[in-house]
Amino acid sequence: MAKHAPEYESYMRLILGLYILKILDSQPAHGNKMVTEIKRRTLDAYTPNTNALYPLLRKLEEKGYIIGAWESLVTRSKRIYTITEIGRGRIPAIEAMLKERLDRMEQKIAILRADLLS
Numbered sequence: 001m002a003k004h005a006p007e008y009e010s011y012m013r014l015i016l017g018l019y020i021l022k023i024l025d026s027q028p029a030h031g032n033k034m035v036t037e038i039k040r041r042t043l044d045a046y047t048p049n050t051n052a053l054y055p056l057l058r059k060l061e062e063k064g065y066i067i068g069a070w071e072s073l074v075t076r077s078k079r080i081y082t083i084t085e086i087g088r089g090r091i092p093a094i095e096a097m098l099k100e101r102l103d104r105m106e107q108k109i110a111i112l113r114a115d116l117l118s
Contacts, residue, residue, distance in 0.1 A: 016048055016056055017095045024083035065090055
């Protein structure tokens with residue numbers, strides 16, 4: 001498995017975290033449902049890795065942005081997550097951070113496109 005640069009991993013956590021909060025803002029969901037929804041929303045361009053999803057869900061839960069509860073305490077088969085008011089309140093700040101990063105990325109792409117493809 002290839003190792004990614006810390007900046008790339010941070011960028012992907014930002015995207016995944018925002019998707020998680022926005023999905024949960026519309027309805028509670030379990031991890032696999034979130035993966036399916038992200039794939040649908042991105043037209044299969046992005047499939048979150050569950051090795052990144054579940055640790056991020058735990059981190060968001062620790063920060064109080066989401067709450068998770070087992071669908072069944074006996075089988076513990078699915079953990080259903082719900083957004084909190086704190087999580088809802090973080091969405092605009094995370095959107096602003098992502099917008100800033102995407103703007104920088106688009107500037108770099110424009111430079112490369114102009115230099116290499118013109």
